[in-house]
Amino acid sequence: xxxxxxxxxxxxxxxxxxxxxxxxxxxxxxxxxxxxxxxxxxxxxxxxxxxxxxxxxxxxxxxxxxxxxxxxxxxxxxxxxxxxxxxxxxxxxxxxxxxxxxxxxxxxxxxxxxxxxxxxxxxxxxxxxxxxxxxxxxxxxxxxxxxxxxxxxxxxxxxxxxxxxxxxxxxxxxxxxxxxxxxxxxxxxxxxxxxxxxxxxxxxxxxxxxxxxxxxxxxxxxxxxxxxxxxxxxxxxxxxxxxxxxxxxxxxxxxxxxxxxxxxxxxxxxxxxxxxxxxxxxxxxxxxxxxxxxx
Numbered sequence: 350x351x352x353x354x355x356x357x358x359x360x361x362x363x364x365x366x367x368x369x370x371x372x373x374x375x376x377x378x379x380x381x382x383x384x385x386x387x388x389x390x391x392x393x394x395x396x397x398x399x400x401x402x403x404x405x406x407x408x409x410x411x412x413x414x415x416x417x418x419x420x421x422x423x424x425x426x427x428x429x430x431x432x433x434x435x436x437x438x439x440x441x442x443x444x445x446x447x448x449x450x451x452x453x454x455x456x457x458x459x460x461x462x463x464x465x466x467x468x469x470x471x472x473x474x475x476x477x478x479x480x481x482x483x484x485x486x487x488x489x490x491x492x493x494x495x496x497x498x499x500x501x502x503x504x505x506x507x508x509x510x511x512x513x514x515x516x517x518x519x520x521x522x523x524x525x526x527x528x529x530x531x532x533x534x535x536x537x538x539x540x541x542x543x544x545x546x547x548x549x550x551x552x553x554x555x556x557x558x559x560x561x562x563x564x565x566x567x568x569x570x571x572x573x574x575x576x577x578x579x580x581x582x583x584x585x586x587x588x589x590x591x592x593x594x595x596x597x598x599x600x601x602x603x604x605x606x607x608x609x610x611x612x613x614x615x616x617x618x619x620x621x622x623x624x625x626x627x628x629x630x631x632x633x634x635x636x637x638x639x640x641x642x643x644x
Contacts, residue, residue, distance in 0.1 A: 350391055351392040352382070352391060354387075363620060370388065373388045378395075378397065379394060380394060406643040409594075410485070413425065417482065425637070427454075428640075429599075432599050433477075433587065437580045437599075437600070438473060439602065444466075468509075472508050473508060476503055476505070480584050481587075483500060489592055492588070494543060500584055501520075502518055506518060510575070516575050517575065521573045522536050529612070531613070533571060534571045534572065534573070546568065558595050559619075559623065566612055569612055596633055596644050597630070598630040598633045604625050607628075608626075
């Protein structure tokens with residue numbers, strides 16, 4: 350019997366080394382051996398099916414709703430609000446630090462000494478907290494144009510963009526834009542393309558992790574709003590994972606470049622983005638393990 354290392358199996362199966370070690374520790378790989386602190390995995394071992402949660406335990410969505418209603422601090426709801434807001438905003442140029450983001454969420458005040466802070470950064474941070482609450486409240490509902498536009502409206506209300514005549518808050522873009530040097534849907538095409546995307550997505554009998562990621566790619570390529578598309582798109586990702594009991598994920602700074610590459614290369618190689626999202630999902634599972642939330 351030939352045995353392979355965790356690293357080689359991770360590469361063979363297209364997942365992170367952390368996932369392989371978890372499978373080993375959980376006894377989900379037949380024939381695996383632990384010698385000292387090293388796992389040895391049979392070369393012909395089968396990749397276990399990914400599971401999202403066990404029966405007879407509250408779902409992540411139920412826990413988020415309970416902690417939100419209780420205004421609980423220090424739990425998974427608290428962490429999601431800060432980490433998702435900070436990372437998603439940071440990807441779009443928001444200059445607030447993680448600690449500053451945390452301070453705004455925890456105190457609902459601004460207390461930055463000897464530092465000039467962009468007002469839009471603060472407003473969009475506070476607005477993003479509200480968007481996450483909307484996602485948690487409405488996660489069980491079907492995805493609609495109305496909900497997507499409401500997310501954008503909440504995110505951008507009160508910003509300097511909202512005072513521009515050509516910027517439509519909560520409505521589709523009025524001027525052409527691009528993302529990463531690539532063309533997006535023209536303003537007159539957006540409504541039709543969004544309705545077609547939602548119609549095809551909602552027609553799927555059961556949504557898989559790849560279905561949700563594929564929707565995200567299509568949404569970002571349409572780029573329906575003048576600004577805020579990335580943040581709205583990642584909020585939708587989080588919502589749909591919660592709806593279908595799939596462990597969600599947050600694209601953190603160390604995965605940002607891989608995420609952008611995956612979006613760009615999706616048609617040629619889906620694995621780039623899928624692997625990035627699965628790695629981010631493994632990071633989120635570590636949060637769930639810490640808070641002892643079963644998935």
